[in-house]
Amino acid sequence: MLSFADRLTREAVLGNRDEKWRPRFHFSSPCGFLNDPHNPVWFRGEYHIFFQYFPQQAEAVRPKCWGHLATRDFCSWRLLPAAIAPDTELDRDGCASGSALVLGGRLWLFYTGRHYYRHPRELICAAWSDDGVHFTKAEKPVVVPDAPDGRMDFRDPFVWRESDGTLSMLVGTRKNRRALLRRYTAADPLSWGNGSDFLTPPEGTGWIWECPCLAEEDGESFLLASPEGLDGVRQKSVYVFGERQADGSFSFASRQDADRGGDYYAGQFFRSPDGELLSLGWMSKWGNQLPTAREGWAGIMTLPRRLRRDSAGRMRARFLLPEGLCRPVTGLPDDPAEALASIETPSYHLSLELLEQTGTASLSFFCKEREGLTLTVDWDNGEIRVENHTVTHPERRQSFPIPDRETGRLQVEAVADVCCLELCLNGLEFVTHCVYGGGNAVRADCAPGCLRLLALDEIDAAPLTLAEQ
Numbered sequence: 187m188l189s190f191a192d193r194l195t196r197e198a199v200l201g202n203r204d205e206k207w208r209p210r211f212h213f214s215s216p217c218g219f220l221n222d223p224h225n226p227v228w229f230r231g232e233y234h235i236f237f238q239y240f241p242q243q244a245e246a247v248r249p250k251c252w253g254h255l256a257t258r259d260f261c262s263w264r265l266l267p268a269a270i271a272p273d274t275e276l277d278r279d280g281c282a283s284g285s286a287l288v289l290g291g292r293l294w295l296f297y298t299g300r301h302y303y304r305h306p307r308e309l310i311c312a313a314w315s316d317d318g319v320h321f322t323k324a325e326k327p328v329v330v331p332d333a334p335d336g337r338m339d340f341r342d343p344f345v346w347r348e349s350d351g352t353l354s355m356l357v358g359t360r361k362n363r364r365a366l367l368r369r370y371t372a373a374d375p376l377s378w379g380n381g382s383d384f385l386t387p388p389e390g391t392g393w394i395w396e397c398p399c400l401a402e403e404d405g406e407s408f409l410l411a412s413p414e415g416l417d418g419v420r421q422k423s424v425y426v427f428g429e430r431q432a433d434g435s436f437s438f439a440s441r442q443d444a445d446r447g448g449d450y451y452a453g454q455f456f457r458s459p460d461g462e463l464l465s466l467g468w469m470s471k472w473g474n475q476l477p478t479a480r481e482g483w484a485g486i487m488t489l490p491r492r493l494r495r496d497s498a499g500r501m502r503a504r505f506l507l508p509e510g511l512c513r514p515v516t517g518l519p520d521d522p523a524e525a526l527a528s529i530e531t532p533s534y535h536l537s538l539e540l541l542e543q544t545g546t547a548s549l550s551f552f553c554k555e556r557e558g559l560t561l562t563v564d565w566d567n568g569e570i571r572v573e574n575h576t577v578t579h580p581e582r583r584q585s586f587p588i589p590d591r592e593t594g595r596l597q598v599e600a601v602a603d604v605c606c607l608e609l610c611l612n613g614l615e616f617v618t619h620c621v622y623g624g625g626n627a628v629r630a631d632c633a634p635g636c637l638r639l640l641a642l643d644e645i646d647a648a649p650l651t652l653a654e655q
Contacts, residue, residue: 189584190619191251194218194241197483197586200264205481209603210533210647211508212469213255213263214478214485217241220253220485222283222397222452223466225344228459229318230291232258235466236269236286236295237487244479247472249280252297255319256653259287260490262507266653268467269295269313269321271273276327279303283397283452284310285344286373288352293318294375297632298341298356299327303351307331308340308358312375329357329370329378338477344399345375354434356384356398358411361631365395365413369434385409385428385436392416395450397423400462401438406495407480409455410444410465419581421471423453425501442501447609448574448581458538463493464506469606469618474579476499477622478605486606488618502613505601507535512643522639526628529642533603537640542594547599551607552576554625559607561617562590570596576622589614602626603645 187605189432208214219240239253240246251271257262270281274466275292277299284297290313298313313321313486335351345355346372355370355378361472362502388397392413399410409426415423423444428437444453445467453467470476476484490506501548518525522538526549529536540547542565557575564571568591574582588596589612599610609617 191239191241194297195265195268196549198241200616202322205483206477206624207481207605208373208483209606211261211511211645212489212603212606213648213650214240215239215244215485216265216550217242217481217483220483220487221244221468221470223356223454223468223487224252224283225287225399225454225456226466226552227286227293232264233260234266234286234293234318235267235487238283239268243564244476244482244484248300248302249278252281252295258404259508259510260506261510261648262630263650264653266319266651269315270297272300272321272491274323276309276323279652281311282308283335283342284455285399287347287563289375292316294345295321296328296343296345297555298376300345307337310340310355312342312421312643315376315579324376328376329355329381331359331602332381334370339394342397344397345401356400357381358395358398361386361393363393364389365392367395367411367436371434382433383435385438387413387427388438391441395452396421399455401455402603403429403463403495408495408501409436409614412452415652420473421451423451423467427499440499443586443615444501445616445618446572446586447616448579448584449620450616450618455493458475464490464492465493465503465638467618469583469620471579474577474620475527486620489601489608491616501613503569503610504614505535505599505608505610506614507601508645508648511646511648513644513646514621515644518639518642522637523630523632525642526630526638527630529626531644533627533645533647534601535641535643535645536598536600536628537642539640540596540598540639541636541638543633543636544631547636549631550629550631551600551602552605552621552623552625553627553629555628556621558623558625559619559621561598570615572619574615574619574621577620578613584617586615597640601645
């Protein structure tokens, strides 16, 4: 399957395509279906990013291989051959999500081997590479299901090295019809011991927590996970705060939404070479009807986000922008609303500030013949409302409190890219949506003097090159 997947990808990248919704600088599926990115790792002078990939069909969910990207700066991209594919008995129905880790100069992949049909189950498998391109699979699974009702819900291994040098692995599963995270330990990446319960999420917080990952900073531990069925939402991603216990488990203290939008899932922590904590996610969710599928592709990655916890214990973030591709837009009208309405480029970075006023203020993105996405700030009721007018899925509308309301201002940072919209509000709340409006202008409706335009940059296309086979 590897050679077939690579041939389809190469033909798609090299072909002359007329695609209305293809982003310019966000990485999108070359062809077929892309979902969960697996935590990027720095290996031999560049980030290696793996992702779920089914190049044969834009609406398929299985059997997946692992697509493979490399970049130094998240500006220019090198598309490498697919890393692993379902070609053994262990992963015959798909190489599903997992994580990567560099150990002793070798690049390791830990992934979910899926069996859907005869004897359905999920296994944790491993593969490794010395050159970062060609991978060898372990002949046996490294971990098998050991939760009572987790046989077919036992997936998404995340592996890290503890401070004492041992390896730990988190796996999302279930127990007694509730979500459960199991932890396994090892001294060797192919020899894992018996598991123990790492975290049993509070009742009512989802039936399984997918794509769990752990970070530790300044003696504090926190998770990024993607529960299914939390708050009545099919899928969402959350930060989870708590403490590691003496036995290595994790005690739940609180949680915070990682994103309020309808198109963010499977977020993953990773580190820059200098140790900065970052995250990357999938800009879509299961079940959404995507017009890109008519162009033969589906699935986009978010921009990376720089993360830090503030003095109140909340996770704050800002976009890691492709600085080498940003160019200030000049010749704008002096009036901020007129300047926003004059935006012609489909790919830009925008920073503005809304000052508190009586009633509401609103911003509408990707406006053309119809509405795109509208963000309404209801100052009187302390609420933000978001509506994506271009889609029909249940999460097209959201509402949540104005972050840092006491400051009397809302700083809005927006990154737009053809059909991608990522919003950051006061550095605390993120809203990610795919918006199929077709226009570029932003319409502002607010009281005089309550809108300040801080920056507007056009972002050029990021070159995608094919690695030599």
